[in-house]
Amino acid sequence: MNIGKASKLSDLTVKTVRYYANIELVKPKQSNFTGYREYSEEDVLKLKFVGKARKFNFSIEECRELLSLYENENRSSKEVKKITLEKICEIDKKLKELKDLRNELSYLANNCHGDDKPNCPILDAFSQK
């Protein structure tokens, strides 16, 4: 099938699918006389796989790694679990940062009158030496 259909079936944009071909993440065989990319059913499965993993916040390079495990019959689930646990750690770190940030901002907002006067504890906090 052509890229348009592969795009629809995998729920990715044509641009994205073409990008994945360029970076050799999911590379279809090139049909030689039209120059059109020719996608197989299996390619579509791989595209879907990557789409899911991307939604789970895995980077392209991590997707490449997962995909090679996915394709490898001799893989061990240990490796996949390890990558996933690392990703969870990353997310926890980010969550903590965001929570702290939210606390500080909400503290500032609560102490700001929000009226027409220029006094503003938010700006004061930003301009503290």
Place this chain on the structure above:
Amino acid sequence: MNIGKASKLSDLTVKTVRYYANIELVKPKQSNFTGYREYSEEDVLKLKFVGKARKFNFSIEECRELLSLYENENRSSKEVKKITLEKICEIDKKLKELKDLRNELSYLANNCHGDDKPNCPILDAFSQK
């Protein structure tokens, strides 16, 4: 003072300070015969202000807005509070996304044996149709 000192005092890299000058966020007067940027004490205060706001996750454009409020004697704290509350909403949204993601990943990891066998519920989940 030169950019190096302004950089140290504001706790930003020279690259960053130069970048802020280029995008006219914090623009010092250019000393004309050496071509060196000439920073005032007030410029340093602005750089620090931006540094703080950036740490609070405000984008450059939001910093520009906050900075103009900071410089404006006729500002109303209402405006600043509004921008801050919007930022808190954004953070809440991001927090929810990350929490959901974490739940799904941790569910998958918990169900993965993590041994040397190829069966892996994580990969299975990624390849579901």
Place this chain on the structure above:
DNA sequence: ATAAACCTTACTTTAAGGGGAAGGTAAAAT
């Protein structure tokens, strides 16, 4: 025959700088 729908490569843009080259300047050490 022509228009539409689809495909191609290639270039530019995004956010917020980081890295490094090539070269000018200033201050300190010899």
Place this chain on the structure above:
DNA sequence: ATTTTACCTTCCCCTTAAAGTAAGGTTTAT
């Protein structure tokens, strides 16, 4: 006085993961 070292400048490329657009080739439908 000269050289070394420490700063400073502009300029260009790199990062993520595509999206936008241009210019042009192909295929299908009317």
